[in-house]
Amino acid sequence: MKPIDMNHVQENLDYFIDKQVYVHLETTNGAYASHLNKKAYNVGAYIRNAQVSFNQAKIVKDGNIHRVGLKLEMGWIYAEGLTDWEMTEDNKLLLAGHDREGRLMVALELSETPFNY
Amino acid sequence: MEKHVVVIYPHPDDESFGAAGTITQFRKQGVPVTYLCGTLGEMGRNMGMPPFANRETLPEIRREELVNACNVLDVDLKMLGYRDKTIEYEDRAEVASHLKGMLEEIEPSLVITHYPDYAVHPDHNALGSAAVEAVRLMDVRKRPVVWAQAISNNYEADIGKPEITNDISDYFDTKMGAIRAHSSQASGILRQFEPEEQNIDEDIKRRFSTEEFFIWEFRD
Numbered sequence: 001m002k003p004i005d006m007n008h009v010q011e012n013l014d015y016f017i018d019k020q021v022y023v024h025l026e027t028t029n030g031a032y033a034s035h036l037n038k039k040a041y042n043v044g045a046y047i048r049n050a051q052v053s054f055n056q057a058k059i060v061k062d063g064n065i066h067r068v069g070l071k072l073e074m075g076w077i078y079a080e081g082l083t084d085w086e087m088t089e090d091n092k093l094l095l096a097g098h099d100r101e102g103r104l105m106v107a108l109e110l111s112e113t114p115f116n117y
Numbered sequence: 118m119e120k121h122v123v124v125i126y127p128h129p130d131d132e133s134f135g136a137a138g139t140i141t142q143f144r145k146q147g148v149p150v151t152y153l154c155g156t157l158g159e160m161g162r163n164m165g166m167p168p169f170a171n172r173e174t175l176p177e178i179r180r181e182e183l184v185n186a187c188n189v190l191d192v193d194l195k196m197l198g199y200r201d202k203t204i205e206y207e208d209r210a211e212v213a214s215h216l217k218g219m220l221e222e223i224e225p226s227l228v229i230t231h232y233p234d235y236a237v238h239p240d241h242n243a244l245g246s247a248a249v250e251a252v253r254l255m256d257v258r259k260r261p262v263v264w265a266q267a268i269s270n271n272y273e274a275d276i277g278k279p280e281i282t283n284d285i286s287d288y289f290d291t292k293m294g295a296i297r298a299h300s301s302q303a304s305g306i307l308r309q310f311e312p313e314e315q316n317i318d319e320d321i322k323r324r325f326s327t328e329e330f331f332i333w334e335f336r337d
Contacts, residue, residue, distance in 0.1 A: 001168060001171050024172065026160070026172075028160070028162060030162050031202070031237065031238040031239065031240075032237060032238070035237045035269065035270060038270075044202075046160070046202070084168070086171060088173065092173065094171050094172065094173060096168075096171060096172065098164065098168055101163075101166060101305055101308065102163070102164055102165060102166040102167055102168045102305065103162040103163055103164065103305060104161075104162045104163075104164055104168075104172070105162075107172050109172065109173070115173065116173070116176070117200070
């Protein structure tokens with residue numbers, strides 16, 4: 001993956017507008033968060049291959065990180081903390097946020113075909 | 118001497134961090150070891166530093182690392198095909214029956230797995246629990262012994278000290294070789310133990326030179 005380029009990501013987000021799109025969205029601080037630090041809580045959420053359609057998509061920059069919001073017909077999807085992106089050869093838009101140690105904090109991915117189980 | 122040892126853990130690298138020294142010890146005695154690996158660690162957070170994996174390429178990368186680590190450890194590898202972080206949501210009886218079928222075929226004398234409820238990661242607890250259940254369901258005369266590994270911070274207060282403490286210093290280099298075969302995970306995990314760079318090797322040696330197991334008691 002490479003550091004987010006706003007224009008390129010926006011173009012690729014636009015590509016998915018008004019299509020049936022498979023979404024992968026996750027955020028996590030790891031299964032060992034409270035094992036390694038008593039004061040921490042384990043937190044995570046994960047959706048894979050949910051099928052949605054959105055009519056607006058926007059990337060926003062805030063300091064070092066980015067947010068992406070998708071407006072669905074009857075709701076919203078957004079992800080915060082994104083740092084890197086990639087458009088794969090098979091047209092999957094991958095967005096991810098990595099911490100200083102390169103660990104994944106958040107991921108938002110869009111595809112017209114299902115993600116591998 | 119053991120006839121055949123089966124190791125059951127959910128993630129590529131659990132075998133290396135958890136039992137690589139013990140596995141090597143058995144292999145040096147000529148005991149066959151089979152690793153039943155639950156998932157491909159598809160949801161891992163460590164993507165290499167700097168990141169070279171992404172969420173979609175990680176499973177294949179970790180599959181390759183797993184094969185490499187198993188070559189270092191000289192064990193037979195079987196992948197169970199579950200998905201990372203979802204084993205606790207699977208039907209426990211189904212997973213246990215899946216494992217039971219494999220154990221009946223391999224006929225091990227010893228099974229090594231995680232100690233249910235004291236193994237920190239939900240996948241560890243769920244697969245450990247399914248493994249114990251699988252053995253419990255086996256014909257009493259054919260049941261292998263079960264060694265269960267507890268790693269939570271609180272286990273000693275609840276379940277005491279493990280019966281087996283294996284000093285694996287003699288196999289430490291093989292263990293580190295197996296750990297480092299998991300390149301996308303290894304450095305990230307090793308780093309979190311000891312943030313001060315100069316102490317990292319000593320700290321890891323202290324932490325990883327002993328492997329401990331409880332002997333599971335079946336009460337039925």
